[in-house]
Amino acid sequence: MTDTALSSLPAIAKTPAVTAPTTSLTAKTRRRRALAYLQAAPLALVFLVFFVVPLALTLIVSFWSYNEYEIIPAFTVQNYIDVFEGCLNTADACTTVRTYLSTLKFCALTWVFTLVIGFTVAYFVAFHVRSKTMQMALFLVCTIPFWTSNVIRMISWIPLLGRNGLVNDTLMGMGLIKSPIEGLLYSDFSVVLAFVHLNTVFMIVPIFNSMARIDRSLIEAAYDSGATGWQTLWNVVVPLAKPGIAIGSIFVITLVMGDFVTVGVMGGQQIASVGKVIQVQMSALQLPAAAANAVVLLGAVMLMIVAMTRLIDLRKEL
Amino acid sequence: MDVELIRLTKRYGHTTAVDGIDLKVRSGAYCCLLGPSGCGKTTTLRMIGGHETVSSGDVVIGPKAVGDATPAERGTAMMFQSYALFPHLNCRDNVAFSLKMRGIGKTERRAKALAMLDLVQMAHLAERLPAQLSGGQQQRVALARALVTGPKVLLLDEPLSALDPFLRVRMRTELKRLQAELGITFIHVTHSQEEAMALSDLVVVMNGGRIEQAADPRTIFERPATAFVARFIGGHNIIRLPDATEVAVRADRMRLGAEAGPGAVPARVVSIEYQGTSVHVGFEADGLGGSGAAALTAVIDDGAYAGHPLALGQTVPLGWDAAAAHRLSA
Numbered sequence: 001m002t003d004t005a006l007s008s009l010p011a012i013a014k015t016p017a018v019t020a021p022t023t024s025l026t027a028k029t030r031r032r033r034a035l036a037y038l039q040a041a042p043l044a045l046v047f048l049v050f051f052v053v054p055l056a057l058t059l060i061v062s063f064w065s066y067n068e069y070e071i072i073p074a075f076t077v078q079n080y081i082d083v084f085e086g087c088l089n090t091a092d093a094c095t096t097v098r099t100y101l102s103t104l105k106f107c108a109l110t111w112v113f114t115l116v117i118g119f120t121v122a123y124f125v126a127f128h129v130r131s132k133t134m135q136m137a138l139f140l141v142c143t144i145p146f147w148t149s150n151v152i153r154m155i156s157w158i159p160l161l162g163r164n165g166l167v168n169d170t171l172m173g174m175g176l177i178k179s180p181i182e183g184l185l186y187s188d189f190s191v192v193l194a195f196v197h198l199n200t201v202f203m204i205v206p207i208f209n210s211m212a213r214i215d216r217s218l219i220e221a222a223y224d225s226g227a228t229g230w231q232t233l234w235n236v237v238v239p240l241a242k243p244g245i246a247i248g249s250i251f252v253i254t255l256v257m258g259d260f261v262t263v264g265v266m267g268g269q270q271i272a273s274v275g276k277v278i279q280v281q282m283s284a285l286q287l288p289a290a291a292a293n294a295v296v297l298l299g300a301v302m303l304m305i306v307a308m309t310r311l312i313d314l315r316k317e318l
Numbered sequence: 319m320d321v322e323l324i325r326l327t328k329r330y331g332h333t334t335a336v337d338g339i340d341l342k343v344r345s346g347a348y349c350c351l352l353g354p355s356g357c358g359k360t361t362t363l364r365m366i367g368g369h370e371t372v373s374s375g376d377v378v379i380g381p382k383a384v385g386d387a388t389p390a391e392r393g394t395a396m397m398f399q400s401y402a403l404f405p406h407l408n409c410r411d412n413v414a415f416s417l418k419m420r421g422i423g424k425t426e427r428r429a430k431a432l433a434m435l436d437l438v439q440m441a442h443l444a445e446r447l448p449a450q451l452s453g454g455q456q457q458r459v460a461l462a463r464a465l466v467t468g469p470k471v472l473l474l475d476e477p478l479s480a481l482d483p484f485l486r487v488r489m490r491t492e493l494k495r496l497q498a499e500l501g502i503t504f505i506h507v508t509h510s511q512e513e514a515m516a517l518s519d520l521v522v523v524m525n526g527g528r529i530e531q532a533a534d535p536r537t538i539f540e541r542p543a544t545a546f547v548a549r550f551i552g553g554h555n556i557i558r559l560p561d562a563t564e565v566a567v568r569a570d571r572m573r574l575g576a577e578a579g580p581g582a583v584p585a586r587v588v589s590i591e592y593q594g595t596s597v598h599v600g601f602e603a604d605g606l607g608g609s610g611a612a613a614l615t616a617v618i619d620d621g622a623y624a625g626h627p628l629a630l631g632q633t634v635p636l637g638w639d640a641a642a643a644h645r646l647s648a
Contacts (some may be wrong), residue, residue: 220404222371225416226390226467235415239406 021285062291069288079292100300103273106188106263107256110195113168114252115245117196118203122244123237125204126211127219139208142201154194154265161185161193186268194266195256202255203248211237250305257301274300319393319470320345321366321503325375328527335361337527338375343520348497348504350514354550355522359507359582360475361422362524366505367396367473379471390416399458399476402449409435410444413462420467432436434462437496453487461493465500472497474506478513490516511551515539524545542566545646555614555638564646570596571615571642575626575634585614587628597623601636605620 062079086094090140093101121142131134145153160166161184168180183189214237222232238245260275275299281290321343323463328336335619341352343349364370366377376383384392395501410431411418417427435441438458448456456476463515464472478486479495496518497504508514514521522532523546531543540550545556548566555567573579591599601614614636628634 007449074632215400215402217398217400218404219403221396221404221417222419223400224369224389224396225368225419225463226388227416227419231419235418 004169016171029126046288058291059296061288062295064288064291066286066288079288080296082289083296096296099272099277102271103257103275106191106195106273109192110199110256111249111252112197113192114200114203115249116246117200118207119241119245121204122211122241123209123233126208127237142204145197147199150198150261151265153198155198157190158185158196161190164280186270188267188271188316189259190266191263191271194262198262199255201251202251203245206247206251207241207244207257212243214240242312246309249308253304253308254301257297257304295305319380319503321349321471321505323362323366323375324340324378324500326362326365326372326377327374328358328365328370329373334527336365337529339524339529341529341532343503343505345503346501347519348494348517349506349522350518351505351507351522351524352511352514352550354507354509355475357524357526358527359509359524363396363473363475363505363507366471367394368392369396375442378543389418390467393470394473395467395471396473397464397465397475397477400480401448402457403456403460403463405448408445408447409440409451409459409462412448412459413466415463416467425558429464431462433461434466435459437465438462438492453482454489455483457489461496465496469502471505473502474504476507476509478508478510488514493517523550525550539568541644542606543647548646553617557614557638557643565643566646567643569598569615570617571639572614573637573639574599574616574618574628577638578635579639581640582635582639584633585636587630587632587634590615590630591627594620596620599623601630603636631647 061071063075063077065074065076065078065304083096084094085096086092087097118236125135125138129138158165162168163180163182165185167184168177171177172180218240219232220234224234227235256274260273260279263271263273263276274293278290278293278297281287322339323339323341325338325340326336327334327338339358339362346627353359356453365372366379367385368384376385378384378571379394388556389396401428404415407415412426413434414427414431417430423432432444435444438461439464439530440455440458443451443455448459451459457480457499461477474493478489480490490513493504493506500573504512515538518535520532521538523530523538526545532539532545533541533543538547538551539553542551545564547567548554548556553569555569555572556564557567558564570630573582583603585601585603587599588602589598591598591600597618597620599618601616603614616636
């Protein structure tokens with residue numbers, strides 16, 4: 001990876017020189033242009049090294065061949081054929097489709113819950129908390145869960161939800177249930193719960209940011225026009241918070257689609273997800289197969305994001 | 319509809335923004351609330367419109383006290399100082415907003431909104447977003463939005479303050495025309511005495527949460543009730559007489575030199591401003607301002623001034639028609 005990055009370095013550095021021979025330019029204009037390229041160079045470099053190169057490598061490797069003990073740099077589409085193996089058989093969904101459906105289900109559930117909770121929290125902080133100091137304090141409270149690592153936050157659910165955990169013990173102690181509820185832990189429920197817990201803050205922050213920019217006189221104007229609270233929310237606040245909703249949704253969807261840790265820990269290693277498939281292939285050193293899966297996942301996530309931005313633009317027309 | 323304020327009061331903690339004011343605005347009048355910033359005029363307007371709770375007293379619109387009624391129930395509509403147009407809606411949908419909130423169908427509300435935009439000469443820009451309009455155009459749209467539901471009382475919060483001077487005069491004419499055409503009550507908050515004079519049937523001069531004077535513009539100018547009113551509307555000299563009473567004399571009724579009359583005092587010329595049709599001459603006169611020198615202004619017709627020009631530092635006798643002196647209440 002480093003080799004490729006280094007070999008493309010001079011290309012960026014040379015860019016200013018490329019404009020130099022253009023004859024009609026004065027020395028001053030040329031200097032200004034060179035400076036502009038120079039100013040853009042650091043960010044371009046970061047992008048190149050940390051984004052373009054790894055992505056290109058993944059794409060390249062996804063077309064390589066492999067056997068039990070080595071990767072063979074020979075062009076093949078076999079990895080992609082493997083990903084979609086059996087998918088043309090319409091009678092029964094193939095593994096990939098079933099895995100994607102399961103991941104999409106988590107994604108949709110998590111999106112709905114984080115959106116509703118995130119919007120509500122952001123609305124409360126932005127519109128019902130008057131003082132800026134209090135807003136800031138409540139905002140910091142929202143970030144407290146991030147003071148510990150993801151895994152610790154997930155694991156902390158286990159003593160709560162387990163078969164003999166706090167929830168079951170309490171319910172049995174109160175006599176509400178006779179035998180422990182089985183599906184609390186290592187189930188779809190616990191996976192979605194953990195996802196919502198981990199990702200809601202990614203909805204709160206951008207939605208709050210959009211809401212904070214809404215001019216308060218617009219709310220008064222809506223009230224003056226005879227709008228009820230709900231009508232104001234739906235016709236003024238939601239449309240103006242849409243950029244925040246879109247950004248938050250992109251965060252949540254990309255995080256959930258690529259996740260393998262949460263599904264693993266909270267699903268008791270029994271639930272499939274796209275990320276988990278890739279991780280298993282990587283630990284088996286089937287890197288080209290993992291790369292092909294990653295490229296397909298990337299395509300799927302990008303399609304979702306494009307579809308979402310389309311939807312939000314369309315809504316604007318109503 | 320008639321609007322009546324009865325002992326209307328607004329307190330914020332220990333400060334009193336509006337201090338028990340009484341006012342009656344008859345139906346179809348153009349009323350201006352005039353005063354410096356912080357005098358309580360905007361708070362009063364917002365209480366009439368139902369955007370501010372009333373600490374004590376009543377707002378009566380038409381036959382009944384409105385209490386906690388919503389703006390729609392009161393029959394008022396407000397035009398906000400910043401216009402407060404919805405940035406995500408085009409002009410037509412901005413105007414149609416309140417109709418949509420009332421559940422009126424799309425075709426009908428769009429037709430009504432277009433008719434209203436036509437009234438303010440904005441129908442050709444109906445599809446534009448507010449950000450694509452100039453300040454004056456945004457203002458017209460805001461006006462159309464306020465008028466679309468057929469309010470009985472239109473409340474305007476400093477509607478012209480964001481416009482440039484030329485546009486301000488034009489929009490002023492237009493507001494007056496619309497008010498005459500629609501025949502509804504307009505209550506307009508402003509800090510410009512010129513605007514208040516030009517538009518109103520009833521000028522309400524406010525200061526420190528109280529009404530100093532409420533009268534038609536001519537009475538306000540001819541017979542200002544207090545020294546504050548006389549100072550705020552301008553064009554007056556406030557003179558303290560030897561018997562400690564104060565009188566207001568219009569600056570254009572001051573007399574100079576030979577015409578000054580028997581009560582004249584010597585005054586020193588401190589400024590001369592040429593204004594086209596008239597010349598504004600500033601004087602300092604000992605003995606007219608209680609203690610110290612009084613700053614007085616005389617507005618002299620340009621022809622008369624040309625006949626008897628003055629020089630800075632010159633001392634001339636300065637007096638006024640006794641009939642032009644209007645006694646002020648303390």
